[in-house]
Amino acid sequence: MIRAEWTKFRTVRGWVAGVSAAVLVVVLLGVLAAFGTHQSCMAGNVEVVCPPPPTGPGGEAVVDHFTFVHQPLTGDGEITARVSGMTGTITYPPPNHDQIVAGLVPWAKAGIMVKAGTKPGSAYASVLLSGHHGVRMQADFTRDVAAPGFSGEVWLRLKRTGDKITGYASKDGGTWRRIDTVTLAGLPSTVQIGLFAASPNDITEKASPLGGHLVQARFTQAAADFSQVSPAGGWTYENVGDDGGRTDWEKTHPPGFTESAGIVTVTGSGDIVPLGLTEGMPIEHTLTGLFAALLLVVVVAVLFVTAEFRRGLIRTTLIATPSRGRVLAAKAVVIGGVTFAAGLVAAGVTIPLVVHLLGARDIFVLPVPWWTALRVVAGTAALLSLAAVFAYALGAIFKRGVAAVAAAVVLLVVPQLLATSSVLPTGAGQWLTRVTPAAAFAVLQSIPAYPQVFYPYSPADGYYPLAPWAGLGVLLLYAAAALGLAVARFRRVDA
């Protein structure tokens, strides 16, 4: 029976053309957009190729910029220090942006670190005191474990055994509590241990009158006092990941360290975190033609069912297969399967091709692990397929093509448009991308929202409120419900 439906599908020229056009539009618009993308940086007065950001041990692009006061450690060993307070400076915060104030941003951080070297992106493990999030153990940019119950003055310790690093915290330097143990694969025998300080930009979000929002960032600096440091003395200062730029504030308050009466004060700016979606081109942005393909697929899926009613073919079909549920299911399998295959080809060709083209033009694409790229490709296929089944089921319910196409587009595309580029506030946009079928676009998000980075993660920036597969699950539920309703209605009425 599936074969019968497949024969129907493949013999109608317009439908095959529609699905083929959907594939083509994704590939062609992707390639076109690749050639329309320009990126250049200035070095002095000269336009140069932008230097790509460093990548962490996990392959992700990272920010690795902080003040590191370090010394080498060969073989196993440990570092201990007491952090007795952190102070900070925020330049020109709202509302008036006219003052430099004392204060710490939530993720200002100071603590101790074991790092494979001072090269940005190299492996590390750290225990730290943060601005508003207490004591944490963080490692290799993406790992973050909280150590609850500490406040104010805290003792920190990192112990290296082979390539395993264990972090501890203590209130008094006597009783220690283990926070986490991480394995830094391929750690060299000589590593750098030391004290560090970093302070990310102060971020606020402002709704833009033209839709979406503007993210404003302001320079900040943090300083921490360390005492009872062991090993003591022999420190080297390094501004890891320094790009040479200095703010006015830094001209009078440079990053670095001072040592007097057993107290080491470390001052620094920057952050040690993965790069977000907005700081590079994510792979899902290569799918410029996805929405055009979605429209084509919706139209073909609706025609696939309404044409049958309109032309009376349904009577012949029902004589051949009297079970109505099975007829609708077989058609759903065919339209779902065809569009899944089309989506797989479209995304499977476009993403690697366009990423390659962009690379050749020295445009930085945010790297992702292969399984994430695979998920985006398979997710695109599943998204197109479920959208087709959803539209098809709406067509079977309404029996009128126009109503089905309109409903499918209004439920799939309009919420996405309102959530990402209208004056709707972020909260409302997140709600729309949670409960409408447009939630499925979450499956395309290649870079997750990291809780250890403060950022207003909104759909307008490409951050969806639901996890990738959960978002797709919402569309699956809509498609299943519509299909169920279609079968129930189809059983009751005459053809």
Place this chain on the structure above:
Amino acid sequence: MTAALRAEWSKIRTLPDFALLLALTVVLTVAVSAASSAAGGNGPDPVHAALLGVQLGQAVAAIAGVQILAGEYGSGLIHPTLLAVPRRSRVLGAKAALLAGGVAAAALAALGGSALAGWLLLPSLPAGGLPRAVTGSVLYLVLIALLGLGTAAVVRNTVAAVGVVLSLLYVLPVVMEMLTDPQWQRWVYRLTPSSAAQSLQTTVATSALPLGPWPALAVTAGWSIGALALGLLLLTRRDAIAYGS
């Protein structure tokens, strides 16, 4: 022409589709606008938030435009229509006139309702800027309905025509969002028929708009006139074949 108008009038009067779509335009526009007003109280542009329903209402207006012509191809009614009024420009002209009138009335009600809801829900709604946004949006909805009619004359299958119009309204803005080059973005904005809705309703930071409100509306009008002209050309050249949908 009067006879053609009267003939079209009796068709849309006796068939429930057109009136239903107009009613739906009003209901959906006001509903989304009211929801947006309730959600976006302290946004940067209250006028824009209060009229956001046009984003959805335009789809129904466009479908009304498609349905008034392509619906006849679907049902086969196009044959008696063209037998009764052989001058095809007259058929299209009569349909365009009635469509424009009907959608204008519905759009007035929709925008009036949206403005009223905004006035009730948004204490910060400024009076200035609202008249222009409302008038412009009414004209915009009429033009979008005419774009639907023109598209239906070109693509005679209702479902395909609706697909084309909705792509113009919704897919182009999404594609624009995804373009990384700001120069390309500005150009797509200037050429997209649906940019006018945003441009007309923006009352804050208007200097940042890639295209001002009235030029943007002229772009929309260009699309509608272009579609109608192409539709008329094809309508006079082609045989009338009933299209299934």
